[in-house]
Amino acid sequence: MRETSYRAPSPLVKLPARIVVMLSGRGSNFDALADACQEGRVPAAIVGVVSDKESAAGLEKARRRGIEPVAVARKAGEGRASHEERLVDAVRQLGPDLICLAGFMRVLSPEFVGEFPLRILNIHPSLLPSFPGLHAQRQALEYGCRVAGATVHFVDSGVDSGPIVGQVALAVEEGETEERLSERILGLEHRLYAETLARVLAGGWELHGRSVRFPNPGAA
């Protein structure tokens, strides 16, 4: 067994936690997290939404909930590093305890990730480590998988590669299309993200190598 490399306090941070959501698109996971916070299933408040895309539909979803989102689009001719610096600044100014990537389609730099160690979560529509990157559901279908699913993981500087915190699986139906599989996985994502976030915030978990151990073995 690998030695404990981190033991989380309980609770992880002063509750309710301040969460910043980063997104690039539709924002259904953001909506689900916001519902979970409002309904008391997650002891947190979403204090900001930051997007790298001005056209993200998730921005309107934030406004409807009374959150003024920040869109930091890449300017013409702007380098990646400068764009990311502006994104990071927007997040920093919101003073988050935790950052939730929810359909945020960029890889964060090691510098950004290093500023928030074990404090950035991401949700990905596959059973990692299988099928990181884009079109995860299509990759699973093309591979001929009989089981697919979603993963919530801590973010490191790789692509969908950090320690796994929560997973959910479903059986792929015979002849299932990418659209239908994506939709079915998305339904599971919404629950998984909120439940996993609540467990992370409760704290008391340990990181052994890259394996996250929760204090109540046997729970999902």
Ligand code: GAR
């Ligand atoms: C979700 O399926 C999420 O898992 C995926 O993008 C979708 C965003 O939907 N994320 C990734 O593929 C990250 N690698 P949403 O904007 O409706 O939450």
